[in-house]
Amino acid sequence: MVFRHTIKGMATLALFVSLLSTGNTLRAKELExxxxxxxxxxxxxxxxxxxxxxxxxxxxxxxxxxxxxxxxxxxxxxxxxxxxxxxxxxxxxxxxxxxxxxxxxxxxxxxxxxxxxxxxxxxxxxxxxxxxxxxxxxxxxx
CATH class of the missing domain: 2.60.40.1930 (Macroglobulin (MG2) domain)
Structure with missing residues (x-):
C-alpha cells in the first residue's frame, strides 16, 4: 500500500514538471x-x-x-x-x-x-x- 502511494506521488511530480517544461517552451515562442x-x-x-x-x-x-x-x-x-x-x-x-x-x-x-x-x-x-x-x-x- 505504501509503495502504491509512493508511485502515485512520483507520477504527480512528473506531470507537474512536464507542465512546467511546456510553459517554458511556449514562452520561448513569444520571441518569434x-x-x-x-x-x-x-x-x-x-x-x-x-x-x-x-x-x-x-x-x-x-x-x-x-x-x-x-x-x-x-x-x-x-x-x-x-x-x-x-x-x-x-x-x-x-x-x-x-x-x-x-x-x-x-x-x-x-x-x-x-x-x-x-x-x-x-x-x-x-x-x-x-x-x-x-x-x-x-x-x-x-
Missing part, C-alpha cells in the same frame, strides 16, 4: 516575430528593444540593413554586436557591428547566409549583458 511584416519589439533588461531589417522580404545572400532601437538607452555603449545564428544548427560566426546613429537607434549592415539544408529560421541576438542578450527569432524568404 514576422520581420517581413515590420519591426519586432520585446522587453529585456527593463528596456524596450525593437529590431527591423531592410529590405523586405528579408532574404539570404544579400546585404541587409539592421536597425535596433532601445528605450531608454542610457549607460549603453556607442557600439553593440548583433549575433546572427540558426537555432539548433552551427552556421559559423556571423556578427553585425551596430553603431549608435541618432538618439537610441543603432544601425549596421550584414548578410544572412543561405542554409544548405533549406532551413529558413534565424535568430538575431543583441550581445549585451546590460540588456540580458535579447533574441529575436524570424524566418527569411528562400
Amino acid at each position: 516575430c514576422n520581420i517581413n511584416n515590420g519591426p519586432c519589439t520585446l522587453v529585456s533588461g527593463g528596456r524596450t528593444v525593437t529590431i527591423d531589417i531592410e529590405p523586405k522580404p528579408v532574404s539570404p545572400m544579400q546585404e541587409l540593413s539592421f536597425s535596433v532601437t532601445i528605450a531608454p538607452c542610457d549607460a549603453l555603449p556607442e557600439k553593440l554586436l548583433l549575433d546572427l545564428s540558426m537555432p539548433g544548427m552551427m552556421m559559423g560566426k556571423n556578427q553585425v557591428t551596430l553603431a549608435r546613429t541618432a538618439g537610441c537607434t543603432y544601425r549596421g549592415k550584414g548578410v544572412i547566409v543561405r542554409c544548405m539544408s533549406g532551413r529558413t529560421l534565424w535568430q538575431a541576438t543583441l550581445l549585451s549583458a546590460t540588456l540580458d542578450n535579447p533574441a529575436f527569432i524570424f524566418n527569411v524568404s528562400k
Whole structure:
C-alpha cells in the first residue's frame, strides 16, 4: 500500500514538471516575430528593444540593413554586436557591428547566409549583458 502511494506521488511530480517544461517552451515562442511584416519589439533588461531589417522580404545572400532601437538607452555603449545564428544548427560566426546613429537607434549592415539544408529560421541576438542578450527569432524568404 505504501509503495502504491509512493508511485502515485512520483507520477504527480512528473506531470507537474512536464507542465512546467511546456510553459517554458511556449514562452520561448513569444520571441518569434514576422520581420517581413515590420519591426519586432520585446522587453529585456527593463528596456524596450525593437529590431527591423531592410529590405523586405528579408532574404539570404544579400546585404541587409539592421536597425535596433532601445528605450531608454542610457549607460549603453556607442557600439553593440548583433549575433546572427540558426537555432539548433552551427552556421559559423556571423556578427553585425551596430553603431549608435541618432538618439537610441543603432544601425549596421550584414548578410544572412543561405542554409544548405533549406532551413529558413534565424535568430538575431543583441550581445549585451546590460540588456540580458535579447533574441529575436524570424524566418527569411528562400
